[in-house]
Amino acid sequence: MRNIIILFIVGLAISVSSCREDFQFEASTGDLTFSKDTVYLDTVFTNIGSSTYTLKVYNKSDKDIKIPTIQLGKGQDSKYRMTVDGMVGENNRVFHDVELLAKDSMYIFIEVTTDVASANPTDFLYTDQIQFDSGDNFQKVELVTLIQDAYFLYPKRFSDGTTETLNIDGIEEPVYGFFLDENDPVNGNEYNWNNDKPYVVYGFAAVPNGKTLTVQPGAKIHFHAESGLIVGNGGSFKAVGTIENNIIFEGDRLEPDFSDVPGQWETIWLTAGSTGNEIENVIIKNAIVGLNIDSNDGNFMTIKNTQIYNSSLAGIYAKTAKIQGENIVVNYGGVAALACTLGGSYDFKHCTFNNNWSSSRQVAVLLNNYYEDENGSNVAFDLTQADFKNCIIYGSNTYELKLDPDTTEDFNYSFTKCLIKFGSTTDALYSWIYDNPLIKRNEDPKFLNIQNNQLNIDEDSAARDFGDNVGVANDILGNPRNAPYDAGAYNWTTFED
Structure with a gap:
């Protein structure tokens, strides 16, 4: 009798999973929320890599979404690098069609290696943005680092x-x-x-x-x-x-x-x-x-x-x-x-x-x-x-x-x-x-x-x-x-x- 019950449960699980449709991802509507609106990477010496900093991105909607692009504002020229949910994208700077389930979140990890020549000459700040999507759905998070010469x-x-x-x-x-x-x-x-x-x-x-x-x-x-x-x-x-x-x-x-x-x-x-x-x-x-x-x-x-x-x-x-x-x-x-x-x-x-x-x-x-x-x-x-x-x-x-x-x-x-x-x-x-x-x-x-x-x-x-x-x-x-x-x-x- 016990074996019959086990077989019934296994068969039921298989039948349910076989009927389940794949996730249907909709285009992002620009309603992402973030753990912070500016990521301050602490002071680094010129040409010395920083620690890794974290940004958390939330999809609080009831829909599974696909974000067409996540990229650094300066693109491939940016001194920042990032990974998005473990993905490296294009040289850790540009990512396409990033999926995020409903009521879920993902991590973005950010680092920087730059020199004082790349910083603003008046305050020695090096800045960029993490940009999400474009047009009416555009969202951004600022990145700021103080560069110190030595x-x-x-x-x-x-x-x-x-x-x-x-x-x-x-x-x-x-x-x-x-x-x-x-x-x-x-x-x-x-x-x-x-x-x-x-x-x-x-x-x-x-x-x-x-x-x-x-x-x-x-x-x-x-x-x-x-x-x-x-x-x-x-x-x-x-x-x-x-x-x-x-x-x-x-x-x-x-x-x-x-x-x-x-x-x-x-x-x-x-x-x-x-x-x-x-x-x-x-x-x-x-x-x-x-x-x-x-x-x-x-x-x-x-x-x-x-x-x-x-x-x-x-x-x-x-x-x-x-x-x-x-x-x-x-x-x-x-x-x-x-x-x-x-x-x-x-x-x-x-x-x-x-x-x-x-x-x-x-x-x-x-x-x-x-x-x-x-x-x-x-x-x-x-x-x-x-x-x-x-x-x-x-x-x-x-x-x-x-x-x-x-x-x-x-x-x-x-x-x-x-x-x-x-x-x-x-x-x-x-x-x-x-x-x-x-x-x-x-x-x-x-x-x-x-x-x-x-x-x-x-x-x-x-x-x-x-x-x-x-x-x-x-x-x-x-x-x-x-x-x-x-x-x-x-x-x-x-x-x-």
């Missing part, structure tokens, strides 16, 4: 098809990169980065022995994926901006969705022996490691009024380095906001190290003086000093400070008038944190907005009035410091303003 720095390609590479101590394979050129035929002197238009770097730009890279106030540097800057032994890096004109280092994805995405580019790497490095009024965003600092030339390098955000490993990763830091703000790091490893010598005043990375293993500050070799033995170095004065060390975990010493070598540190996030422990290494008038433990700094990298402190912050005069006259915004002094890089009054 200096492009990248490895040379040789006649045999190979590209320029760099050999770097400690790395077995050559690195995709190039040495900057004082007399580049297109960019001019590549050891002087100006602020008249952005720089876009592909691969690692390198500064060799005896050369100095100078970055002007207000310059904007964008690194492509797996790219960065290397300052070699004997080379120098001077990025000194002003409070009004910060120097910015970030990735080359300009879309808002990428504004706070960690790990978009590699690092600024100051290798062992680099000399005379200065970093002041600088913002570094969305790198794997913001500043990768190896052992210096024996002298302290300075980092002042510098902000480092959203690093997938560490904001500052120092190895046997010598750093004097003032008014540094580091927020979000996959391992640490600040990692001072393999010993070294450090002096930080009025700095804010915060880490709200979404894991239970990251810390705001890590101090270490050894590494483990291939035989499992520690190779230790002197931590000559690691002094923190008027600093905030905070974050989302219970313990935001990690001390990791090898006691066969010096491991010297001090924390004076610092606000530190740290829970309870029986480890004697941290006994100095408790009942210490120079430390505020687990008291809230009350940052303005951690997620948006706004680490200004509130009037009720535990960091307010807790500091001493340590000789740093102004806060990170240039506001004068007066007694009583606040801990961290910001005066609380900058929040109020």
Whole structure:
């Protein structure tokens, strides 16, 4: 009986389907509706392709329709490209007889690659339209893109098809990169980065022995994926901006969705022996490691009024380095906001190290003086000093400070008038944190907005009035410091303003 019922159902389905007529599509009457009337494709660099943007087209009528044409207004000359419901049409620019069922919708995906010469010379906008049908049934959606010109720095390609590479101590394979050129035929002197238009770097730009890279106030540097800057032994890096004109280092994805995405580019790497490095009024965003600092030339390098955000490993990763830091703000790091490893010598005043990375293993500050070799033995170095004065060390975990010493070598540190996030422990290494008038433990700094990298402190912050005069006259915004002094890089009054 069951088999008879199944056969009956199958036969009925076949008979119904055999009687069904094909869809009858009528010509479009110009009554399409759209998810937006203008598609704004975010700013792109000249000749660099954009992300893909979406337009949804609706047929809200009760009839199946056929749209005679969907095309870009500039036709085959348009710098835009699109696909319509997965179809590529004529060179992704013109489509004929596009069918759309009643009460249904379809997606159009749009991209652009163009140059500043194609844009409007007064506002650098490149525009076009997606046009639907013609005559009385004509409809359109506007397309708008801002084109930004730039200096492009990248490895040379040789006649045999190979590209320029760099050999770097400690790395077995050559690195995709190039040495900057004082007399580049297109960019001019590549050891002087100006602020008249952005720089876009592909691969690692390198500064060799005896050369100095100078970055002007207000310059904007964008690194492509797996790219960065290397300052070699004997080379120098001077990025000194002003409070009004910060120097910015970030990735080359300009879309808002990428504004706070960690790990978009590699690092600024100051290798062992680099000399005379200065970093002041600088913002570094969305790198794997913001500043990768190896052992210096024996002298302290300075980092002042510098902000480092959203690093997938560490904001500052120092190895046997010598750093004097003032008014540094580091927020979000996959391992640490600040990692001072393999010993070294450090002096930080009025700095804010915060880490709200979404894991239970990251810390705001890590101090270490050894590494483990291939035989499992520690190779230790002197931590000559690691002094923190008027600093905030905070974050989302219970313990935001990690001390990791090898006691066969010096491991010297001090924390004076610092606000530190740290829970309870029986480890004697941290006994100095408790009942210490120079430390505020687990008291809230009350940052303005951690997620948006706004680490200004509130009037009720535990960091307010807790500091001493340590000789740093102004806060990170240039506001004068007066007694009583606040801990961290910001005066609380900058929040109020």
